[in-house]
Structure formats: structure tokens, C-alpha cells
Amino acid sequence: MQETFEDFDHLGDIVDKAVTPETITGGDTNNALTEVLSREAGIDSEKARQVVQEISDTINALDENYRDLQAHKAKGGSTEDWLTKKIDEAGGTKDKTEQVRQILTGLEAANREQAGELHRDGELEQPLVFDDKQDLGDYSSLNKKRYAKAITDAVANNTLLNAIELKRGKLRVTKAGKENPLLKQFFEAPLEGAEDSPTKKAVSIALTIAREKQLLPQTMSDSTNEEIAVIVDQGLSRAKTMYKVGTGELSPVKAIHYVIDRATSVVGHIAKQVCTRAGRILGRIAGTTVGELIEKKFKVKGFSKYSKYVGEIAGEKVGKTISGYIKKGAKIVGEGSKKIVTSIAKGIETGWNALKSGVKSFLGL
Numbered sequence: 001m002q003e004t005f006e007d008f009d010h011l012g013d014i015v016d017k018a019v020t021p022e023t024i025t026g027g028d029t030n031n032a033l034t035e036v037l038s039r040e041a042g043i044d045s046e047k048a049r050q051v052v053q054e055i056s057d058t059i060n061a062l063d064e065n066y067r068d069l070q071a072h073k074a075k076g077g078s079t080e081d082w083l084t085k086k087i088d089e090a091g092g093t094k095d096k097t098e099q100v101r102q103i104l105t106g107l108e109a110a111n112r113e114q115a116g117e118l119h120r121d122g123e124l125e126q127p128l129v130f131d132d133k134q135d136l137g138d139y140s141s142l143n144k145k146r147y148a149k150a151i152t153d154a155v156a157n158n159t160l161l162n163a164i165e166l167k168r169g170k171l172r173v174t175k176a177g178k179e180n181p182l183l184k185q186f187f188e189a190p191l192e193g194a195e196d197s198p199t200k201k202a203v204s205i206a207l208t209i210a211r212e213k214q215l216l217p218q219t220m221s222d223s224t225n226e227e228i229a230v231i232v233d234q235g236l237s238r239a240k241t242m243y244k245v246g247t248g249e250l251s252p253v254k255a256i257h258y259v260i261d262r263a264t265s266v267v268g269h270i271a272k273q274v275c276t277r278a279g280r281i282l283g284r285i286a287g288t289t290v291g292e293l294i295e296k297k298f299k300v301k302g303f304s305k306y307s308k309y310v311g312e313i314a315g316e317k318v319g320k321t322i323s324g325y326i327k328k329g330a331k332i333v334g335e336g337s338k339k340i341v342t343s344i345a346k347g348i349e350t351g352w353n354a355l356k357s358g359v360k361s362f363l364g365l
Contacts (some may be wrong), residue, residue, distance in 0.1 A: 011210055014040070016180055018206040019199065024182050029198045030056050033205045041212035051225050055204045058229035058269075059197055065265035066192070079264060080148040086268040087139075087148070097139040100147050103271055107154035114161045123164060124341065155267055159260045160337040166238070167334020184318045186236070187243045187326075191250075191258060196236075204232040230266055237262045245332050246325030252336045255329070 017040055022032040030052050038048035065086070072082045087100060115128040136150065137143050186199045207228045210216050216223070223231070241258055244250035250258075 011206060011215075014209050014215075015183075015203060015206045016178075018202045018209065019180055019182050020202075021182070023202045023205075024195065024198045029201055033201060037205050037209060040209045043212060051208060052201075052205065054225040055208070055229045056201055058226045059200050059204070059233060061269050062230070062233050062262075062265050063192075063197055065268045066262060069261055069265060069268070079152045079261075080145050083148040083152060083264065083268055083271070084144045087271050088144070090272045097137075100139045100151075100271070101136070103267070104147060104151050104154060107151065107158060107267075111154060111157050111161060114158070114165065118161065118164055123338070128341070151267060151271075152264060155263050156260050159256060159263055160341055162238075163256070163259075163330075163334045163337035164341065165334075166242070166330045167338070179318060184322060187240055187318055187322050191240065191244065196240075200229070200232050200236055203236060204229045207232065230269075234262065234266065239326055242329030242333060243322060243326045245329030246327070247329075252333050255333055256337070 018033065018036050020032070020036075023029055023036065026032050030049075033052045033056075034045060034049045037043065037052060038045045041048070043051075069079065069082050072085075073079065087096075090096075115124065118124045119127045136146050139147055182195075183199070186193075186195045189195045204225075207216070207223075208225065211221060211223060211228070214221065238259055241250065241255045245252055245255045
């Protein structure tokens with residue numbers, strides 16, 4: 001049975017129970033969210049505390065990665081060097097080459113599937129041809145930066161394709177409901193404002209409550225706490241960015257920069273978790289490779305799809321004005337991304353890699 005947007009219609013009410021003055025501005029977000037989760041999901045307080053801690057740690061790690069990346073770039077460093085540093089921080093493992101290679105191939109497979117779906121649905125006039133990825137060799141010495149560059153290029157490509165998908169979906173508001181003033185405050189505040197972290201944690205707990213009550217769509221019902229945190233981080237970050245574009249506060253180019261960097265922060269987190277074998281986000285399915293899990297999460301039916309739904313849930317709770325700006329921004333950024341992809345695709349005969357230089361030229365990367 002195909003899942004529809006209506007599968008998320010009930011979540012607005014749960015969001016209201018999680019996004020409250022106590023959880024956002026009360027001073028002890030984790031304790032307040034523990035009480036909400038225990039009460040609403042019917043689980044004991046110790047289990048609730050562990051769940052909240054996992055979600056909080058993930059959001060904090062993604063935020064720290066983003067700040068660290070910005071500081072690195074401000075000193076003249078490249079995104080590739082930053083990602084290499086994050087992978088190396090995980091320490092050495094005998095199969096790190098295979099792990100890093102699977103992260104790359106998973107992202108590229110996700111992009112290939114999403115591009116194919118956009119073409120089949122008529123959003124892209126012609127199919128995009130992908131080069132087979134050459135083996136970059138061992139993850140060592142100069143090859144480290146080659147792998148990091150290939151991964152960051154794949155993230156940029158993924159961001160453009162997701163922007164086209166977001167525009168195509170038109171970010172509908174699921175139903176009319178009472179507005180949540182704290183979510184309105186989240187959108188109106190600056191990017192990376194003080195409201196961002198507690199709001200993402202609270203919305204993550206709302207989805208966790210829905211999971212515990214078996215109210216999430218089947219394909220999302222087994223999501224781990226860490227996965228939910230990543231989905232919410234990406235969904236709210238992208239929706240807020242689109243709002244800023246819609247109001248004219250942020251240019252489309254700066255918006256793409258921001259979304260790419262937030263997505264790169266996620267990949268840096270996943271890469272470190274994979275290489276230390278410490279992550280809950282990966283390795284939970286026996287016999288499933290890292291690459292397959294990366295592909296699952298970054299393709300149109302993975303993080304992209306559910307991040308969009310999170311944006312729509314938020315749109316339900318902020319009223320027509322803000323949700324209208326979110327839709328407007330999504331259309332602007334999506335149309336710009338489509339022009340980049342279409343113009344470059346028409347000029348290439350072999351390979352998706354030609355898109356990379358075009359993106360970098362357009363965005364000044």
C-alpha cells in the first residue's frame with residue numbers, strides 16, 4: 001500500500017504536546033522532553049531519558065559539526081579537508097577504505113535513483129547519464145582528499161536533486177490546525193538561532209512518540225532515535241531556509257550553500273560513526289552494507305521524503321503566511337536547481353561528474 005501525506009496528518013497534535021514553553025525556553029530541555037515522552041508514549045522515565053539523550057546527543061553533534069565546518073572554511077580551509085579530518089578522527093580500522101567507499105557509492109546510488117525518478121515523472125526532460133565510479137584505491141595519503149572531494153560533490157548533487165523534488169511536491173500543508181507560536185518563532189528567528197536546537201529536539205520527540213504509538217508510516221516505523229533526529233534536523237533546516245528565501249532574507253545561492261553544509265555535517269557524523277562502529281544510525285540491520293543504508297536514507301524515499309514531510313508538519317502549525325513563504329522559497333530554489341541540472345545535462349555526453357564543476361561555478365564553491 002502506497003503511503004500518502006495523510007499518514008502524517010495526526011502529527012500536528014503530537015507536535016503541540018512536545019513543542020511547549022517548557023521544552024523550548026524552560027531552561028532544561030532534556031528533562032522537560034523526558035516528561036513529555038514518558039507521559040505521551042506510556043514508557044518508563046528511565047527509558048524515556050535514554051531516548052531523549054540519544055536524540056539530544058545527535059542534534060548537538062550535527063550542530064557542532066556545522067559550526068566546526070564554518071570555522072574551518074572561515075580560516076580558508078576546504079570542505080574536503082574538513083571531511084577528511086572528521087573521518088580521520090574516527091581512528092584507524094583495517095577496513096576503513098571499504099567503509100568510506102560504501103558511503104560514497106551509497107550517496108551516488110541515491111542520486112542516480114532520484115535523478116531517474118525525476119526524469120520518469122517528467123520533471124527532467126532527459127535522463128542524466130552517470131559515469132561508473134572509478135576505484136579511488138586505498139583510503140590513505142593523497143587518496144583521502146580524493147574520496148572526501150567525491151563525497152562532498154555527491155552531497156552537493158543530492159542537495160540540488162532534493163531541491164527539485166521539494167519544489168515538485170509543493171510542500172502542501174496537511175490540514176488546517178491551530179498555530180504553534182513557538183514554531184512560528186523558530187522560523188522567524190535567524191538561521192542557527194538559539195531556538196533551533198531545542199525545537200529540533202522537541203519535534204524529534206514528537207516523531208518518537210508517534211513511533212512508540214505505531215502511528216508512523218510503515219517504512220519509517222523502525223527508525224532509530226538517531227535516524228529520527230537526522231530526519232528532523234534536515235527537514236526543519238531546509239524548511240526554515242526556504243522560508244528565508246521566500247521572505248527575501250536569504251538569496252537562493254546562500255540557501256544552497258547552507259543546505260549543503262548542513263547535509264555535509266550529517267555525512268561527517270555518519271562517517272565518524274561508521275568508522276568507529278559506534279553509530280546507532282547504521283549497522284542495525286544484519287547483512288546490510290553501509291552503502292545500502294546510506295542509499296536508503298539519502299534517496300528520494302529516504303531522508304529526502306521524510307524531511308519534506310517534517311517541513312509540512314511544521315507548515316501546518318505556523319499559519320498561512322509563513323507556510324506560504326516556505327512554498328515560495330522552495331519554488332525559487334527548486335527552479336534554480338532545475339536550471340543548473342538541465343543546462344549542464346544538455347551539454348554532457350558522459351557522466352554526472354560534469355555537474356560538479358557547474359555547481360561549483362554557479363555557487364562560488
